Amino acid sequence: MFKIKSITKEDIQNFKIHLLNEEKSAATLCKYLHEVQSFAAWLDGRALEKGLVLEYKARLTEAYTPVSVNAALSSLNSFFEFREWFDLRVKRLKIQKQIFAATEKELTKADYGRLLSAAKQQKNERLYLLMQTVCSTGIRISELRFITVEALEGSCARIHCKGKSRSVFLPDQLCKMLKRYTRARKIKSGAVFVTKNGNPLDRSNIWSDMKKLCKIACVSEKKVFPHNLRHLFARTFYAVRKDIVRLADILGHSSVNTTRIYTMETGEVHRKQIQTLGLLRC
Numbered sequence: 001m002f003k004i005k006s007i008t009k010e011d012i013q014n015f016k017i018h019l020l021n022e023e024k025s026a027a028t029l030c031k032y033l034h035e036v037q038s039f040a041a042w043l044d045g046r047a048l049e050k051g052l053v054l055e056y057k058a059r060l061t062e063a064y065t066p067v068s069v070n071a072a073l074s075s076l077n078s079f080f081e082f083r084e085w086f087d088l089r090v091k092r093l094k095i096q097k098q099i100f101a102a103t104e105k106e107l108t109k110a111d112y113g114r115l116l117s118a119a120k121q122q123k124n125e126r127l128y129l130l131m132q133t134v135c136s137t138g139i140r141i142s143e144l145r146f147i148t149v150e151a152l153e154g155s156c157a158r159i160h161c162k163g164k165s166r167s168v169f170l171p172d173q174l175c176k177m178l179k180r181y182t183r184a185r186k187i188k189s190g191a192v193f194v195t196k197n198g199n200p201l202d203r204s205n206i207w208s209d210m211k212k213l214c215k216i217a218c219v220s221e222k223k224v225f226p227h228n229l230r231h232l233f234a235r236t237f238y239a240v241r242k243d244i245v246r247l248a249d250i251l252g253h254s255s256v257n258t259t260r261i262y263t264m265e266t267g268e269v270h271r272k273q274i275q276t277l278g279l280l281r282c
Contacts, residue, residue, distance in 0.1 A: 005048035005085060007040040018082050023163050027142070035075035053088050066093045104220065107228040109236070111219045115210070118217035127209050129181055130193050130201075131229060137168050138233035138251050141226040145191045145200045149182055152192070159252065166252050234262035 151157040
């Protein structure tokens with residue numbers, strides 16, 4: 001007998017438990033659940049069938065970028081696999097490989113320097129040091145909690161993220177600055193970057209604080225977000241070392257294909273490079 005498929009609150013709760021058991025990160029869990037809940041709300045009680053999933057995919061395609069659409073479809077496909085509704089899975093959009101980074105979104109060393117000056121001008125020492133910590137180590141914002149007083153003593157932080165562990169070496173100058181900071185703030189153990197209540201900083205608070213520097217620093221808001229500091233580290237490291245495998249290890253990437261995205265240059269950089277090849281003659 002054909003059984004009508006539908007998404008219930010119990011299904012979503014069980015999917016959440018499944019994701020937790022799979023040790024998905026908090027951000028991934030939140031994203032997957034949001035997408036499934038949005039799809040369920042769009043269904044509005046209708047029986048679930050492949051035609052509706054394809055219609056929803058078409059609506060997403062009209063409203064969002066291909067990357068956002070594929071992120072939503074990945075979440076839904078994961079849910080369908082969990083429920084063993086394999087016939088409902090849909091193909092992701094094909095996206096042409098991006099060769100160059102968008103100039104308007106690339107944070108340069110000059111931009112970074114102006115942001116640091118602006119933070120210092122605003123006497124926001126925590127943000128001043130936080131940006132330098134991320135940009136000089138390449139860690140994710142979610143990994144800031146592993147930059148602890150204890151890690152400073154050994155100049156090395158042990159990062160546990162996405163089911164993997166790696167060691168991140170901390171530059172001596174950074175350790176000196178952070179030690180002065182923790183002594184002044186009387187932070188004797190645990191995470192260096194905390195709120196007034198001693199809790200780890202929230203990603204949204206860091207984002208907001210960085211955006212406030214844009215006008216003073218004369219840097220476009222499109223360029224200013226925490227993860228772009230990690231990208232700047234990756235591009236700078238690769239420009240000097242040209243070792244993408246080592247960079248992948250430092251960043252905690254399972255695949256160098258992901259790392260290549262971080263080292264992507266702008267079209268303008270490429271244009272200048274080909275003009276120096278000496279292959280033209282007047």
